[in-house]
Each structure stands twice: as structure tokens, then as C-alpha cells.
Amino acid sequence: xxxxxxxxxxxxxxxxxxxxxxxxxxxxxxxxxxxxxxxxxxxxxxxxxxxxxxxxxxxxxxxxxxxxxxxxxxxxxxxxxxxxxxxxxxxxxxxxxxxxxxxxxxxxxxxxxxxxxxxxxxxxxxxxxxxxxxxx
Ligand SMILES: Nc1ncnc2c1ncn2[C@@H]1O[C@H](COP(=O)(O)OP(=O)(O)OP(=O)(O)O)[C@@H](O)[C@H]1O
Ligand SMILES: [Mg+2]
Numbered sequence: 219x220x221x222x223x224x225x226x227x228x229x230x231x232x233x234x235x236x237x238x239x240x241x242x243x244x245x246x247x248x249x250x251x252x253x254x255x256x257x258x259x260x261x262x263x264x265x266x267x268x269x270x271x272x273x274x275x276x277x278x279x280x281x282x283x284x285x286x287x288x289x290x291x292x293x294x295x296x297x298x299x300x301x302x303x304x305x306x307x308x309x310x311x312x313x314x315x316x317x318x319x320x321x322x323x324x325x326x327x328x329x330x331x332x333x334x335x336x337x338x339x340x341x342x343x344x345x346x347x348x349x350x351x352x353x354x
Contacts (some may be wrong), residue, residue, distance in 0.1 A: 221349040227253050227338075228260030230351060235264025238316045240286055245322030245329060248338035253349055254320045257338065261318055262288055273320065278305055287315030293324040302328060 221227045238244075244261070246254045259271045265284030273292045274280040278301065282288040289310040296302060302325055310317055311330060322329050337352045 219351050221253070221347075221351055222345075223347045224253070224256055227256050227349060227351065228263065231257045231260030232264030234353070235261040235316070238265070238286065240314055240316070241312070241332075243311060243317040243319065243330060243333040245333050245335045246318060246320045246338065247323055247335060249340070252338045252340055254338060257336070257351075258290055258318055258320065262290075265316065278302070279307070279310065281315075287313075289313070289315050289317045291317065291319040291322075293319060293321040296321075296324055299325065299328065 219230055221230065246257060248254050255271070255273050262269070262271045262282060262284065265286060265288055267282045267284040267288060269282055271282070271290065274290055276295070278291060278293070278296065280290045282290065307328065319329070322333070322335070335354045337354070339350050341348045341350060
């Protein structure tokens with residue numbers, strides 16, 4: 219889809235979250251500042267989560283309580299795959315909630331084949347706030 223502004227991204231993510239089911243894993247791929255965390259905020263709203271969502275950069279994962287539990291990962295700072303095993307990620311990936319994984323491309327080998335991949339890209343020729351969002 220084409221997102222013309224932050225609100226479009228919030229709305230799209232919220233709608234997607236409303237169709238999410240237990241065990242779903244959404245991987246969020248995009249360069250710095252494209253809107254992955256904005257997407258995550260919308261996604262959380264769609265699950266009825268009122269908390270303010272920030273990127274869990276330093277502790278890799280944040281857990282939020284919604285219609286379904288939301289397991290929000292940010293893999294950006296992972297340098298060694300052991301960091302992922304140390305937090306027991308399998309319990310979340312194969313757990314009772316929905317996973318949203320920013321920078322999943324950094325740990326691609328550990329991502330289950332059932333995961334959906336969401337690509338957010340800027341298109342500066344079409345404006346500062348223009349984004350394309352593709353779900354694969
Ligand atoms: N169409 C749009 N969709 C989403 N965000 C937009 C859009 N247009 C402008 N923005 C702005 O782009 C910025 C996206 O920031 P955000 O923190 O979500 O990026 P990020 O992909 O998580 O970056 P990082 O990898 O550095 O964490 C915000 O300041 C937001 O207001
Ligand atoms: Mg972010």
C-alpha cells in the first residue's frame with residue numbers, strides 16, 4: 219500500500235493487527251527512520267494496547283498485554299545469535315501471542331518459515347513522507 223503520512227501507517231498496521239492470530243510472526247524490514255516503530259505503535263493500538271510503544275533496542279524484547287500478548291522485538295543491536303537464545307526467543311515465537319520483529323533480517327536464520335515479512339520503503343521522489351508498505 220502507499221502511505222502518505224504517519225497516520226496512514228498507523229491505520230494500516232492497526233487493521234493488520236486486528237486480523238492477527240495467536241502464533242503469527244510479523245517481520246518488519248526497512249532502513250533507519252522509515253517507520254518501523256510507527257508501524258509497531260499502530261499495530262499495538264490494533265491489539266487494544268494503550269501503552270506507548272518504543273523500540274526495545276537495549277533489551278531486545280518488550281511484552282505488552284493486549285487482545286493477544288504482543289512480543290515486540292528489535293534485533294538491530296544483536297551481534298551474536300546467542301543473545302537471542304539467551305532471552306529464550308523460542309518461547310515467544312512459538313507462544314500464545316503475536317510477534318512483531320524489527321530488523322528480523324539480522325536474525326533471518328532463526329525466523330520460522332511461516333512468518334510474514336513487511337517491507338517499508340521511502341520514495342523520496344514522491345515526497346518526504348511517502349512510504350510503500352508491502353506484506354509478503
Ligand atoms: N508515511 C509515514 N509512515 C511512517 N512514518 C512516517 C511517515 N511519514 C513520515 N514519517 C516519520 O518517519 C519517522 C519514522 O520513525 P520510526 O522511529 O518509526 O523509524 P524506524 O524505522 O523505527 O527507525 P529505526 O530503525 O531508526 O528505529 C517518524 O518521525 C515519522 O513521523
Ligand atoms: Mg525503530
